[in-house]
Amino acid sequence: MDDQEMQLKVRRVSDKFTESMYVLANEPSVALYRLQEHVRRSLPELVQHKTDMQSWEEQSQGAIYSVEYACSAVKSMTNSSLYFKSIDGLLRQAISMKEQISASQGRSFNASASHVPPTSQ
Template sequence: GEEAGVTDKFTESMYVLANEPSVALYRLQEHVRRSLPELAQHKSDMQSWEEQSQGAIYTVEYACSAIKSMTDSSVYFKSIDSLLKHAIAMKDQLNAAQGRSTVAPQAKNPPGSS
């Protein structure tokens, strides 16, 4: 009787040991099945975040190049500014010269004074 009990225990132990890996695999499979949708969601979130950040980087680079070209063109604006000042000064000189050479025209009688 006792020998049969030992044999049963041994058989049971063998059965448990034999099935342990498949139980572990089953648990693993369950875990994967539960967590896969969440992982997929994370992956798609990461991809869209990456796309957004690429877009933002592009926008910033574009803005930087625009600012750089504006900075580079400030030379031309300064040059235009000095040319305008020079032209205004020359116009003032011409006006002064004309004022000296010709008698200022008489002011006409304002309307309604006659």
């Protein structure tokens, strides 16, 4: 083997070794750069999704509150049926008393009208 051929082989091995060392030394930096690039591209979209989700959560909480309020109103209405029955009974009694009063006033008016002397013309 001559000297030139040996130098060529040494140079190739040296170049490959240098290239390998360069790749190994820069691999973490490249990986971190790729991560940073990915985060920079995807972060605005993730922030928008988070904002949308918070808005939807607020709207959902409002709807849930409205439904719970409506349910409690309906439950209190079903519990008040006893009171409505009582009111119905009292109204029926009041109507009956009013009819009795009207009937007795009508009889007394007819009785007083029959005792009034006829007017002369």
